[in-house]
Amino acid sequence: MDPALAALGEFGLIGLIRDRIRQRSPGTRLGIGDDAAVLEAAPGHEVLVTTDMLLEDVHFKRAWGCSRELGRKTLAVNVSDIAAMGGRPHHAFLALGIPCQGITLAELEAVLAGLEDEAAATEVTLAGGDTCASRSGLVLCVTLLGSVPAGQAVRRSGARAGDGVWVTGGLGGSAAGFVALERGLRPGMAWPADLPRPSWLGSAEEADLRSAMAAHLTPTPRLAAGQALRRCATAMIDLSDGLASDLRHICAESGVGALVRAGGIPLHPGALVAARWTGRDGLDLALRGGEDYELLFTSRADPRPVLAGAAPGLPVVRIGEVVDGPPAPTLETGDGRTEALAGGFDHLRHAT
Amino acid sequence: MDPALAALGEFGLIGLIRDRIRQRSPGTRLGIGDDAAVLEAAPGHEVLVTTDMLLEDVHFKRAWGCSRELGRKTLAVNVSDIAAMGGRPHHAFLALGIPCQGITLAELEAVLAGLEDEAAATEVTLAGGDTCASRSGLVLCVTLLGSVPAGQAVRRSGARAGDGVWVTGGLGGSAAGFVALERGLRPGMAWPADLPRPSWLGSAEEADLRSAMAAHLTPTPRLAAGQALRRCATAMIDLSDGLASDLRHICAESGVGALVRAGGIPLHPGALVAARWTGRDGLDLALRGGEDYELLFTSRADPRPVLAGAAPGLPVVRIGEVVDGPPAPTLETGDGRTEALAGGFDHLRHAT
DSSP states (O other): OHHHHHHHHHHHHHHHHHHHHOOTTEEEEEOOOSSEEEEEOOOOOEEEEEEEEETTTTTTTTGGOOOOHHHHHHHHHHHHHHHHHHHEEEEEEEEEEEEEESSSHHHHHHHHHHHHHHHHHOOOOOEEEEEEEEESSOOOEEEEEEEEEOOOOOOSOOOOTTEEEESSSSSSSSHHHHHHHHHHHOOSSSOOOSOOOOTTHHHHHHHHHHHHHHHHHOOOOHHHHHHHHTTTEEEEEEEESSSHHHHHHHHHHHTOOOEEEEGGBBBBBBHHHHHHHHOOOOOHHHHHHHOOEEEEEESSSSHHHHHHHHHOOOOEEEEEESSSSSSSEEETTTTEEEOOOOOOHHHHHOOO | OOOHHHHHHHHHHHHHOOOOHHOTTTTTOOOOSSSEEEEOOOTTTTEEEEEEEBBBBBTBBBGGOOOOHHHHHHHHHHHHHHHHTTOEEEEEEEEEEEEESSOOOOHHHHHHHHHHHHHHHHHHEEEEEEEEEEESSEEEEEEEEEEETOOOOOOOOOOOOOEEEEEEEESSSHHHHHHHHHHHHOSSSSSOOOOOOOOOOHHHHHHHHHHHHHHHSSSOOOOHHHGGGTEEEEEEOOSSOHHHHHHHHHHHHHTTEEEEEESOOOOHEEEEEEHHHTTTOHHHHHHHHHOOOEEEEEEEOOOOHHHHHHTTOOEEEEEEEESSSSEEEEETTTTEEEOOOOOOHHHHHHHH
């Protein structure tokens, strides 16, 4: 254990966090420093709760040196879940497992500063948590509470045949960024001297890879879009496991099929570069890479007028439609053939 | 990864959990199976939120073979926090990090069954969570929501000079049980053949150690007592880090001192046996061992009539009083001398 961290101790660290956080949410009766936080629910609203855990060497590598980005992402992936319900986030709770060896107080402060960056950007208050030592790696588990006007949460279960299937942003960027990080590229640092560079990979392609790294390290939850989509989305989910897996959830919960056209799926430009670099298929990164944290939703009406006002500049495209049939998605490939849209990230199968 | 677990996959496991849990809480608009749970807050009440994480080889050892107890404890330690606010628990969220190697589906099912045991005992509904692979041991992080009538949460900050300091149950049992487990004793199994047994350690002493093991493995949160104590407690905390540390929190948050008499501290009988067995001091186990999950509270009135009705049979004793002075507790030892009541479990210092 870093001597500075051991000297501070568990309660010194909690005090340090408590001193640095800012109150941003109405309804905080009691925050950090008691057995539980005390919150006042917003009248006329329901409470949303989500939890997402990031584990070292599964979701991130400390060797990447991106601690501040990690703190930011830890909260952002939870905000994305609240956005996918059409809600507003309010209060976050952080359970922090601190490795007994190898982590410094400075590294931990950077993680906490990143979390506070995202809290500021999304108007969230850190209202409690748990701090303990870890005999393994760094553990970051955030639970996030939010709110939504009563009865207006957008579920996964509301898709009906005839609705369009829509997606925000470009897909596959996060998976492409992961490839770049794994190969040694780092944000803000030049191309590594020991990393072979293909002749076709010019400055434009490198910029696309760097944008993909940013998408992986600091995803932007589509909060304004998610809230606006309460007006027209019939079902919604955030893209955390890949389009294939996440659309399957909408189909399963709604009891409908979905037909998606491969050619209509918007790819992050970095996905094409990473695909060429690794010999993989860019579309596969988009369908099964995961962690894009864009919104996938179904809507009977055209959502573009709604989104143009709430999230100007955010791309949104129709990639297919909801159909009657078995509750699973189908992919229409370029030559007009269709196939089951299978796969996507599965933690337990991936780990086998 | 256990082939049965890999075959089930992440979403199969979530489906299995979803199929087995029971709805016990009013206000569950939407539970497991969406991006976030949707809950309705109880009118006239405030929302309580707490989170507690248990990590392998820090809080428990899988080699102990007590998976069902572990699941139970994972929820119980959170219920204890809600109890210490005077509240009722409602909805739990489980973030589960599953080791890539060495854990079986059966073991995991036992953990989940234990969690459901405790949920049934405390009228809690598992309403969501997160499941992922772990490269580093089993991770169990529960966030628990509860409620308390508006304005009636019992904080750590309300102690005033002249209040009595009270504690439920017997202390040091959990630390004693940990000693017994570390030395090889297991619940429901005979004394191990390869474990030397002191001549003085008869069947009565062994029974005390086994009761201490139960206190460590399956602590009983003092839920009815905590709720009843809203009527008279001025400050309250659950004993998770040991009396020394937890009373220090009450003093710090309330801005008062506290004088505690060593002779008045109720010891779990197992603490005396474990102390003799290890050459440690039984009082030290009670003051600094932690994880007893009894309630420590201050009260101007005698709380015994209130507790006799709400939690019949639960011992409660006055161990000292709140005093003016520096915001830290003092221990009066047998010979009338006083000393600072220091120490208690600190995760970061313990890990050094």
